[in-house]
Amino acid sequence: MANCHGNHEHGNCKTTGLCPIVTFPEVVNIDEIRDEIPEVKTFYLSFPNKDVEREFRIKSGQFIMCTVFGAGEFAVSLPPSPENDRFHISVRAVGKVTNALHALKPGDKLGVRGPFGNGFPFEDIKGKNIIYVAGGIGLIPLRSSIVHALQHREDFGRIILLYGARSSQDLMYQPDIKEWQQNAGFETFITIDKPEAGWNGEVGYVNQLIEKAKVPVDNSVAFVCGPPVMFNSVIGEFLKRGMSEDAIISTLERQMKCGIGKCQHCAVGRTLVCTDGPVYTYRQIKTLGEQI
Amino acid sequence: MSMYLLSAHDISALVTELQASYDVYGPQVEPQTKQVFFDQLASAEALDLAAPIPSMPVKEILFPQMERILKYKYDAQSQSVELSKQYFERPKVLFGLRPCDLSGILVLDRFFLGQEFVDDVYLTHRRQCLLISNTCLHPFPQCFCVCTHSGPDADEGFDLDLTQLKDGILVRVGSEKGQALADAHQWSVASAAHAAEFKAVVERSIDLFPELATDNKAWVAKVMNRITTGFVKPETWEYIGDQCFECGACSFVCPTCSCFNIEDSATACGECERLRMRDSCSFEGYARMAGDHNPRQPVEDRRNKRFFCKLSYPQSKKYLRPGCVGCGRCQWVCPGDIGLPNVVQYIRREITGGQN
Numbered sequence: 064m065a066n067c068h069g070n071h072e073h074g075n076c077k078t079t080g081l082c083p084i085v086t087f088p089e090v091v092n093i094d095e096i097r098d099e100i101p102e103v104k105t106f107y108l109s110f111p112n113k114d115v116e117r118e119f120r121i122k123s124g125q126f127i128m129c130t131v132f133g134a135g136e137f138a139v140s141l142p143p144s145p146e147n148d149r150f151h152i153s154v155r156a157v158g159k160v161t162n163a164l165h166a167l168k169p170g171d172k173l174g175v176r177g178p179f180g181n182g183f184p185f186e187d188i189k190g191k192n193i194i195y196v197a198g199g200i201g202l203i204p205l206r207s208s209i210v211h212a213l214q215h216r217e218d219f220g221r222i223i224l225l226y227g228a229r230s231s232q233d234l235m236y237q238p239d240i241k242e243w244q245q246n247a248g249f250e251t252f253i254t255i256d257k258p259e260a261g262w263n264g265e266v267g268y269v270n271q272l273i274e275k276a277k278v279p280v281d282n283s284v285a286f287v288c289g290p291p292v293m294f295n296s297v298i299g300e301f302l303k304r305g306m307s308e309d310a311i312i313s314t315l316e317r318q319m320k321c322g323i324g325k326c327q328h329c330a331v332g333r334t335l336v337c338t339d340g341p342v343y344t345y346r347q348i349k350t351l352g353e354q355i
Numbered sequence: 356m357s358m359y360l361l362s363a364h365d366i367s368a369l370v371t372e373l374q375a376s377y378d379v380y381g382p383q384v385e386p387q388t389k390q391v392f393f394d395q396l397a398s399a400e401a402l403d404l405a406a407p408i409p410s411m412p413v414k415e416i417l418f419p420q421m422e423r424i425l426k427y428k429y430d431a432q433s434q435s436v437e438l439s440k441q442y443f444e445r446p447k448v449l450f451g452l453r454p455c456d457l458s459g460i461l462v463l464d465r466f467f468l469g470q471e472f473v474d475d476v477y478l479t480h481r482r483q484c485l486l487i488s489n490t491c492l493h494p495f496p497q498c499f500c501v502c503t504h505s506g507p508d509a510d511e512g513f514d515l516d517l518t519q520l521k522d523g524i525l526v527r528v529g530s531e532k533g534q535a536l537a538d539a540h541q542w543s544v545a546s547a548a549h550a551a552e553f554k555a556v557v558e559r560s561i562d563l564f565p566e567l568a569t570d571n572k573a574w575v576a577k578v579m580n581r582i583t584t585g586f587v588k589p590e591t592w593e594y595i596g597d598q599c600f601e602c603g604a605c606s607f608v609c610p611t612c613s614c615f616n617i618e619d620s621a622t623a624c625g626e627c628e629r630l631r632m633r634d635s636c637s638f639e640g641y642a643r644m645a646g647d648h649n650p651r652q653p654v655e656d657r658r659n660k661r662f663f664c665k666l667s668y669p670q671s672k673k674y675l676r677p678g679c680v681g682c683g684r685c686q687w688v689c690p691g692d693i694g695l696p697n698v699v700q701y702i703r704r705e706i707t708g709g710q711n
């Protein structure tokens with residue numbers, strides 16, 4: 064049984080043979096819930112239907128539409144690596160649906176449609192240096208690509224993470240970060256906004272780490288995700304150093320209702336974030352003619 | 356293309372016969388208000404092929420204002436859920452479509468079925484549909500399909516097409532399904548004189564279009580050019596945006612507007628239903644995200660989105676034609692003065708410096 068419920072009429076089924084769950088949500092079980100940082104929890108999920116589970120394959124940078132039964136549906140990034148990783152999502156409680164999700168317990172069920180979206184390039188950037196720059200929960204959409212790149216460490220040049228949060232309490236994925244800091248092939252620079260007792264890492268904004276990390280601009284790609292202020296200062300810094308606009312990659316967020324390019328809620332400029340995005344190069348973002 | 360000539364009686368008989376295996380929809384005049392609705396026909400007598408363009412577009416049948424697509428019941432105690440799909444296939448005949456409404460359906464087809472994803476809900480309504488169009492012998496007020504190449508006669512997408520001639524009703528066949536119907540009934544074949552009369556009827560209808568429409572003909576293409584390349588001045592968009600009351604009426608009456616919203620709502624019996632309802636890009640909350648972040652705040656940004664949808668090349672690549680089919684309904688309903696033909700006028704004035 065294909066996840067597209069058998070009609071194979073969608074673009075993805077034809078081009079990649081990977082059928083997304085398109086209209087009718089598939090039920091998933093919440094296996095475990097972890098408190099991540101204030102207001103953000105990570106939910107580990109699994110499909111009771113093992114046929115669907117086997118066919119549910121993702122690409123870094125894609126997202127799913129997640130139904131909280133009784134409350135509604137919302138778009139959420141996929142932080143797991145496409146290979147050998149647990150299926151999970153990390154969600155900040157900001158409104159009706161996300162608050163309802165936070166009230167659930169292990170064993171409760173959710174609905175899932177997807178995966179949708181173009182995803183980050185992986186094959187095209189082999190042989191290059193990768194610089195990940197994240198602010199706050201901007202690490203959620205980047206995690207998948209980071210773990211995937213580390214699983215294929217030999218395919219890339221330097222791999223660098225510049226990550227900043229307001230305080231040490233606001234750093235996402237702390238167990239992962241500890242592991243990454245032990246990894247000799249991964250240069251991690253973590254910063255918090257203000258000094259704190261017991262903190263002996265960097266202090267200040269992420270854009271200041273670019274200098275510190277001696278970030279290479281030639282033969283490099285930068286993945287940047289975070290709040291608009293951070294985004295703009297980081298981009299400015301990269302451009303000043305002569306990085307190409309095509310080598311700076313980010314994701315956009317818009318209100319989403321269908322995820323399949325039909326409802327038009329996610330329209331930005333001439334593109335739809337759900338099917339043409341959510342991953343865009345800075346050159347594309349610049350020409351969209353709308354606010355970030 | 357084969358052509359046949361039928362009598363009014365043959366048409367009635369066809370409707371009655373089709374009703375045995377299809378839901379048959381057609382234009383009918385409401386006796387009290389004289390309003391025209393394209394609705395399911397109770398009997399062949401209700402069908403009025405001479406009725407003016409219906410006030411609501413036919414998309415209502417394939418893409419309803421609001422529909423339930425899913426029902427579920429979540430039991431928090433046992434942590435289990437039951438889900439059921441709520442859209443079903445029913446064979447339908449749309450009998451007597453005005454050519455602009457037919458073009459509207461083709462636009463929706465290409466949008467909902469022809470892009471990266473197929474929209475299952477629309478496909479379910481659209482599968483097993485028979486489309487029968489009806490030539491306009493004269494335009495109605497506000498019609499300007501001559502500018503957008505979608506009337507007053509149909510040239511693609513129909514199974515059968517009807518035209519009232521002096522001797523009877525000319526039936527043009529446009530598909531295998533249409534041909535099968537013709538063969539099954541052994542309708543009498545139309546003559547070369549009838550074919551010539553059809554041409555003349557269409558020519559006469561085109562001559563009857565109001566000056567605004569015929570005058571705008573070449574301008575629609577020029578305006579598309581300007582909108583695509585971003586050469587319309589911000590002042591012009593502001594002038595247009597200032598007249599929008601954000602009522603959404605233009606989107607609801609437009610045969611090609613396809614935006615929708617999805618919401619889950621609880622029903623009385625502890626169940627929940629997922630509703631899909633039409634939406635309009637003119638509404639302020641359309642793009643608003645959590646925390647009140649709204650990337651598309653100014654009203655002129657949202658207006659310019661609608662006209663970009665109707666008149667621009669990237670959009671027509673999706674539709675294989677302009678997004679506007681010239682029905683003029685938005686001109687009819689807009690409480691401001693920014694129906695599509697007027698917007699063409701405003702941009703035209705900008706180009707000519709107010710000369711024309």
Ligand SMILES: Cc1cc2nc3c(=O)[nH]c(=O)nc-3n(C[C@H](O)[C@H](O)[C@H](O)COP(=O)(O)OP(=O)(O)OC[C@H]3O[C@@H](n4cnc5c(N)ncnc54)[C@H](O)[C@@H]3O)c2cc1C
Nearest residue numbers: 137138139140153154155158159160161317318319644645
């Ligand atoms: C591609 C993508 C990936 C995302 N990934 C994550 C993630 O990994 N973790 C996370 O916590 N959040 C993520 N978000 C944001 C998340 O979708 C919103 O926070 C969520 O929709 C808010 O819904 P709500 O009902 O709780 O909020 P309300 O404010 O009550 O929202 C009302 C409605 O507005 C819409 N809406 C509001 N804010 C957003 C928004 N920012 N984006 C899209 N729709 C919105 C929703 O459809 C919702 O139904 C992502 C958004 C997108 C588009």
Ligand code: SF4
Nearest residue numbers: 408455491498500506
């Ligand atoms: S716009 Fe054209 S096709 Fe539509 S009703 Fe008017 S004349 Fe007929």
Ligand code: SF4
Nearest residue numbers: 609679680682683685
């Ligand atoms: S934009 Fe206006 S005139 Fe054009 S198809 Fe839509 S409602 Fe009709």
Ligand code: SF4
Nearest residue numbers: 599600602603605689
């Ligand atoms: S009908 Fe006119 S006033 Fe109403 S939303 Fe459309 S453009 Fe604005």
Ligand code: FES
Nearest residue numbers: 322325326327337
């Ligand atoms: S979410 Fe519906 S079109 Fe993108």
